[in-house]
Amino acid sequence: MSKYRIVDLAADQRVHCFSEMIVGLRFHGELVIDPQQMPNGEGIQDFQALLRQAFDGPPLLRKSRQRRQQAPPPPPPPPPTFEHREPAGPRIVIFVRNQTRVLLNLREVVEACEEAGFRAQVVDAKQHTPLAAIHRAVASSDALLAVHGAAVTHFLFMRPPAALLQIVPIGLDWAADAFYGAPARRLGLEYVEYKVSAEESSLSDEYDRRSPVLADPSAVAGRGWWEMKKVYMDKQNVRVNVSRFSATLQRVYRHVCALHLHACVRVHDVHASV
Structure with missing residues (x-):
């Protein structure tokens, strides 16, 4: 609502002069919420909490800032188990593109x-795919893999410090990072980025x-x-060199395994004792 008369441009x-004008929403940056520009200091973590509340139905949303300040101490780790079986590996969600x-x-x-x-889970999202189903798949994953495009936005469903692996086609280096x-x-x-070669x-x-x-994408840009x-963006597809790509996968795998280092050590100890 405004106390001023509506202007139908x-x-x-006529030329209208104003001392200050805000057109649309304030822009904080690409996929970011700047707490310093928010009235109550909310950040991107608060937006994630809102998503979890919408899709998972957790208790009443609290600001992430308050959670960090008032969070109770973490519970002690459970006692180690010594079952003689292979543990389930970390899960990576792979998003499929079908047109470009x-x-x-x-x-x-x-x-x-x-x-x-x-453990690989392929997600071929369609227009009718429930967003809640995508949220469940991504939020519980250890890593997400996708070629540069709108589907990468689903990283907002991920829980830090999970890993995002983006395949970056030729000519899209700046866009992929920004x-x-x-x-x-x-x-x-x-x-983690995997930059596609000309081949x-x-x-x-x-x-x-x-x-x-191929030789100078900046000239085309x-x-x-x-x-x-x-x-x-519209004419390019990708066929990765699997041998080269595997080295990047190993980097991501080492990261997600480090998140579960305690369990990995126990599994190693069990196998060593058998």
Whole structure:
């Protein structure tokens, strides 16, 4: 509501002067909430808590700041178990793209994830897929894997310090980090990039290796957003080199295993004692 008369800019051609104007929402940055700009100091963790409340139905939402200040001491760790069986490995959720920036060798990537030690869950989200189902899959995962695109936004469902692994096609380095990498790090996630080489991009089938499209993406980006989008976002698919990609998977696997180091040590001790 405003005490001023509504201005219909479509019909009113006059020049209007104001000492200050806010048009739309304040912009804090890509996928970030700056507590210093919020009336009550809320941050991105509060937004995550709101998501969990909406999808999981936990108790009344409290500000993450208050939770950090008033949180009770953690309970003592449970006594170690010595069952003679292989433990379930950490779980990685893989998002599928079907139109642009498609992961052409998805099956091989899934197998590589499993060989690295992950339990792989492929999510092929459709327009009718319940968001609550996606939230359940991602929030309980140890890692998320996706080619650069809107699906990477689902990292907001993850619980730090889980890992986000983004496959970055040629020409999208800046967008990948600005839109998803930096926000993921602010959230407390372990962020890992796998940058696609020319040989792994479908653009190598259309352009010579000496073409600026492959050799100098910044030159193409200099022509403007729409040219960059047309070439690198709308016309590019990816076929990763599994041998090269496996090294990145191992880095992510070591990180998520470190989160469960106590259990891993116990399992190792059990096997050593058998």
